[in-house]
Amino acid sequence: MSEHHVVSWRVYLAVFAALCVLTVITVAVTGYDFGPLNLIVALAVAITKASLVVLFFMHARYSPKLTGVVIASSIAFFLILVFLTLTDYLSRPWPLTAAG
C-alpha cells in the first residue's frame, strides 16, 4: 500500500529527449503534403507524446490499477463526446439553419 516507486532521474531526461524529438518530427512532417494523412500523423505523434507524459511524468505506469481506470474512462467519455457530436453534425445538412 505504502510502496512508493522512485523513478531514476535518467528516465525523466530520456522522456524529455523523446518529447523534444517527437516535437521536431511533428513540425518536420508538415514540410510534406500527405493530404489527410498529415492530420493522422500529427494526432499519432501528439497521442504518443501525451502517453509518455502520462506514463512517466505522471507516474501512471507505477500507479494503482484504479488510476488506469480513471484515465481510461476520461478518454472514453471524451471519445463519446466527439463521436456522438459528429454523428449529429455529419448527418445533417450544412450550414445549419434555424429550421435545421
Add this chain to the structure above:
Amino acid sequence: MPELAAEAAPGPHDHHHPALQHHFVDLGQQREAAALGMWVFIAQEVLFFGGLFAAYTVYRHQYPAAFSAGSHHLSWKIGFANTLVLIGSSLTMALAVYSAAIGKKIRVVGFILATILLGSVFLGVKYFEYREKIAPCLGDGPHAGCLVPGDRFDASALHLTGAEGGHAQIFFSLYFGMTGLHALHMIIGVPILLTIATMAGRGRFSPEYHTPVEMVGLYWHFVDIIWIFLFPLLYLIGAH
C-alpha cells in the same frame, strides 16, 4: 513500571507522521486517496477542454480552407519554441517531485522555481502572440491585421474573401478560446507552485510525505498535455 507511568498522556499526534490525517490508516493510503482525487479532477478537466476540442473538430471538418489559412498565419516557429519551453517545464516539475521523493529540499525549491520561470516564459511569448493579433483592432481608422473575431476582423490579412473570411473568424474564436483556457490554467498553476515551493522551503516535505508536490505535478503535466494537442491542431494544419 515507573518509567511508563512517568510518560505524559499520549497526544493525538504521537506514534504517527504529523502529516497523517486521522481518518486514514497510513500515509500510503492517504497518498493514494489524494492521487485518485486528483486524477478524477483531471478526468473532469479532459471533458472541460473536450467541448472545445469537439467544436474544433466540427468546424475544421466543415471549413478546412479557412482553418488552413488561419493556421498558416500563426507562427509555427513561435509555437514550436513555446512547446519546447513547456515540455522543459514539465521536466523540471518531474525533477521537483523526484527531488522531494529522495528528500532534497533545496532542489525541490529550485526545480519548482525553474518550472515557474519556464511557465512564465511560455505566458510571456503568448502575450506577444496575442498582442500582435489584438493591437490592430484597437482605436479608430483601418484595422489591418486585426484577427479578433468581430466587426474589425481583417480577413484580407489571411488572403480570404467573402464567406471564407467569416469561417476564419471561427478558427480564431477557437484559437483564442482554447489557448486562452490553457493559459488560464497556467496562470492558476503559478501561485499554486509558489505555495508548494514555500512549503518545501519550510521543510514540510520528506521522502515519506510530499503528496502536495506530486499533486501539483499532476496538474502541471496535464496542462502540458493539452498544449501537446493544441500545438499541431492550431499551428500545423496541412502542409507548410
